[in-house]
Amino acid sequence: MRLITLKGRKLYLLMKIICGTSFMMYGYDAGVLGGVLLHPPFLNAIGNPTGDYVIPMIVASYDLAAMITAIIISFFAFRMGRRGTVILGNIVAIIGSVIQASSYSVSQLIVGRLCTGFAIGCISCAVPTYLNETGIEIGDRGPANAFNAILLISGVPLAYWIDYGFTMMDNQASWRVPIIFQCIFAFISGGTMYFLPDTPRWYYARNRFEEGDAVLAQLNDDVVESEGVQFTRREIMAAIEAELEANASLNWKDFLTMGIVDNTRMKIVRRICICFWLPMIREWMGSSLIAYYSSVILTTVAKPSLVSLLSGVLNIFFALGCVPLYFTVERVGRRSVLLYGAIAMTILITIFTALVAVGPGHVDIQWASIAIIFMFLFTFGYAWQGCVWLYCSEIAPLEYRHIGAGACATGEWLMTFITVFAGPIGFNRIGWYFWLWVISGNVIAIIFVFLLCPETGGKTLEQIDYLFIDQGFAGLRKNFDVTPEDMEGYAGIEKKFGGEKKEDVGEESGEL
Template sequence: MPEYDAGVLGGVLLHKPFLDAIGNPTATYTIPMIVASYDLAAAVTAVGIAFFSFRMGRRGTVLLGNLMAIIGSVLQASAYSVAQLIVGRLCTGFAIGCISSAVPTYLSETGVEVGDRGPANAFNAILLISGVPLAYWIDYGFIMSDSQASWRVPIIFQCIFAIISGGTMYFLPDTPRWYYARNRWEEGDATLAQLNDAEITSEKVQRTRREILISIEAELEANASLSWKQFLTMGVVDKTRLKIVRRLCSVILSTVARPSLVSLLSGVLNIFYALGCVPLYFTVERVGRRSVLLYGAIAMTILISVFTALAATGPGHPAIQWTAIGILFIFLFVFGYAWQGCVWLYCSEIAPLEYRHIGAAATASGEWLMTFITVFAGPIGFANIGWYFWLWVISGNVVAVVFVYFLCPETGGKSLEQVDYLFVRKGFPGLRKDFDVTDEDIEDALHVSGKLDVVKRDVAAGKPS
């Protein structure tokens, strides 16, 4: 739904019935303001919602987002003024800020097996990006008409996605990790047992339960030494046991330094972009998140460098220009595979449980903020400096390569609780294939958090631990 919402208005901006409905505005920045209000609202919402989304839960945040999506769609589809259209766009942007920051976390935290998170988030990326070509072709089908329905129907069509998504989520529970973090033990136990299709007393469920509770206790211990000063120094003075600041800064930098600002509205290119997400579903668990991000960024750096060289020498040479377009096809496919679905997955895994909503908010905020900047800075940059603008894009890809190589450990093949141990122990032991949380690790974590005696008393009393 997010990408459909983002792309549907683009296909009708110059459509006469649409312009007639909003009074045929002539001001230079009116249309860009209408378009960009959506992205800006999504970016601001993703940041603002981090302050209360943990209380609402992943499920509650998604439900709120879908409700606002319906309201925003209705306002846009019934608009007869620029002001109402912008208000509708702001509401829809608010909705997408909520949804895009909560869904990847929900998918990651409800995965039963370690290998569930990758395919689930990859499939989510396929559906996400498919919204762009869907919006393009729906607009294309209606734009042949001169009636008001030709632009209002594609916009109100957004409601279908929100109703399906919100209606489904209404009957689903929140994640067991969120229930435990909120001290809602019975709901956490019931959800965990339901996800595993086993009794709460089974060894598999009990071990997962212990790992989640230990992770929560370790984070509580880390919180005691957490301060905003550590964020200002980018984690250099981060002394917390789980390296919380470093992990959240990893999330923020991975989105702000995203490797591409290319904005292509062509329907065929957008289909190619969506198709790039498909192989991620089958390979992300085998290849690993770090490899996908790293080698994807390297490939994109090479491709965009070649494209820039062609763009600099291409004017007046059709063969070179067509070659450049071919490079863009490949670039967009690689981008869809490596840096669209995988970034959302990685950011939902790398942040600690009680800060996962902040990490997700930073991811969503970076996504929509960079989209907002693209809408404004892209055309201005090309108009003023031409192909030199692509040098900035190349630099973003280079930063991505360096960032992933030095700061991103592998999170694939591990439970979310095992990811915590990547930052507890010296170095990155998670790079070892046989890494696992042993009973000694569990006892050590409980001892540090002061809960070892409590657990032993529960075991002696016959209570689930």
């Protein structure tokens, strides 16, 4: 049932706002508990737990649930659709928020965290794909995902500031109200999404052609018979046909090599593995570690009365870093943003680690390390926060986009769980040496993007399929363009890449 009659750009704007609201809840929920973990009324309510593992387990149970959800939802998301998955996530988010806000024990709190983790697992799988598949113009995807990232990260400082205000009180409402507040995002996003259509690409992939035509016409603000609608329809159908042809060479054993060995013509296995590894590397680079435990990191420098204030400002810098991406991602390109951003972040986190190592007893050096962290998170927000979601949802083949989205969220939440659980333990046990782990993640990011991530900007989702046909490592070959003529059915693939031309392409591109 769809009651929203908006068309064209107004409809897509509404879709962006609603998806962004879901992601803002995601960011808010990630940050809200961190601001009350040391608040006496909160600790009293859950029995003042002791031990190194209790608090990290409360925090990280959310990430563990999101990871498991991302794996499970991959088997059902294609049936439910992108829209249905988002609605399910928002419903469970409300349930989880109520359980957390009414908690009087560690076990109840963990159950609530598991529910919200399930919710965010659904949302993080579906929202980037929904945004990309409803974009009509090639330049829609980059700004839409950047806007999503801005709202996602804005949810973190919003949670910190609400915590900061409420924890001035000394009662149970001081921590329960901030937690239940996230239901507002879920009601708005889930309620509105119910009246929005699913993506035309999902309808076509499910053989629901009339609905796909109707939504495509609505997004184009044109009639179904128009050339623009029909051209996009032909592109989608050609991509589906080509992917079905590529399925014949798909061997699931290739997943055991994590995409290094891939005999499929469109590199389906490698692309899904990239969807897993890229967000996993992002979390290895330290974003969630710093965002979750900014108060712990800042206690080495600031007075307790300033820690919450600085934590909020630090996360605002993180969100502000996402803003320039909105205006530049289509001009600069995804690969360049990821590659050069990783180089800059490696330099910054190395400097930070050196300052932390020599900083104790030197207030000026300690404050300099905090300044570097501000710069690091700003750069992170620009280069890796929104761009990873965008890139992974672009490169996943249409028939496997739900699996690619699940792989993306699984990698994200697996490494988030590891870093968030191990972070406070590592800080307590080995001190600044723990940052060497973060440095290694940034170095790996440079190598990974250089070798495996071709540029996807300036191409439709269907044209991106052809970037991977019979190609070797991205960093060791020349990029090539795909013209509209190449998209006129599967014959276009054979014309450009098949038969006698195949060897020429491999030789010219530096194929391994």
